[in-house]
Amino acid sequence: MPSSGNAGYGGDVAGRTNSPGETVSRRLLTVLDCFDVAHPALTLTEIAKRSGLPISTARRLITELRDWGGLERLADGRYRIGMRLWTIGTLAPQQRGLREAALPYMHDLFQATQENIQLTVLEGHQALCIEKISSTKAVPTLTQVGGRLPLHATGIGKCILAFSGKELLKSLAEAGLPRMTPHTITQPGRLATALAEVRKTGVAYSYQEMTLGAVSVAAPILALDGRVRGALGIVAHSRAAVERLAPAVRTAALGIARSIR
Structure with missing residues (x-):
């Protein structure tokens, strides 16, 4: 069980999809999938790249998640998982x-x-x-x-x-x-x-x-x-x-x- 120098071993870059039939909820999840232990904080551009979404779409989804409490914005402009998601996760x-x-x-x-x-x-x-x-x-x-x-x-x-x-x-x-x-x-x-x-x-x-x-x-x-x-x-x-x-x-x-x- 020795630990890897790559804490997010095996984690694929999230999504990389922009299917016309993709639901809004699926796109929201795709944005959240961009974050992992190796990438706890990301810029808008990084989220768009990792998710495969257009910048405009990523910005809109990030705003929705931020308003809900799923993401929070850091002083340097990057985003990280918000406390509301953490609280829900502890209920698993x-x-x-x-x-x-x-x-x-x-x-x-x-x-x-x-x-x-x-x-x-x-x-x-x-x-x-x-x-x-x-x-x-x-x-x-x-x-x-x-x-x-x-x-x-x-x-x-x-x-x-x-x-x-x-x-x-x-x-x-x-x-x-x-x-x-x-x-x-x-x-x-x-x-x-x-x-x-x-x-x-x-x-x-x-x-x-x-x-x-x-x-x-x-x-x-x-x-x-x-x-x-x-x-x-x-x-x-x-x-x-x-x-x-x-x-x-x-x-x-x-x-x-x-x-x-």
Whole structure:
């Protein structure tokens, strides 16, 4: 689960469409899709370029979103997501319930290890970070809350992928498994073998597969029916013996799962 230097990994440029039949609501969403962890603030021109909308259309939609509270204008003229959207986002039941249940366990792990602790859920074909605890003593990471990570190259991603069914793995394999470092597993067969081991042991590892100098150990958070709710992991310096942390991570993940059932 080492973090990528590209916090918005896999995030496509939003929209790039100006279909005559496109609804106003769809265009509003296209504007919002322009923002991500790597692009938290954008100018009008940047929004128009990333969305594929004409400047005039982008300006009108931005004004509507700003009046509603979905966007706010900074002193330098750029725009960022507004507080109203943030407030609505916090109501998402899966993320909110999981995060609230996980925080006590995350703090315990952090106090015991002083390493980066991350909580993620599946979103599309990526792992979405919904909570993170770290310190200046831990290995530097650029992953932020709201950032996305590849499933095949991270410990938390492998946990999610291992318990998400064969179709997701097949889809990822067909799209190609990007090589993030020389250690990244890019062969579907090797990845399938690694995921079988995750299902067997209940933990996943990433040895400098996402970022050189960082390793991770993670455990899945499972529902009673075996569905994966998310994954909890520790990211540490490559010199750390993360295998020794596996029991603690797995115990914490089991505790979180019991708390949300």
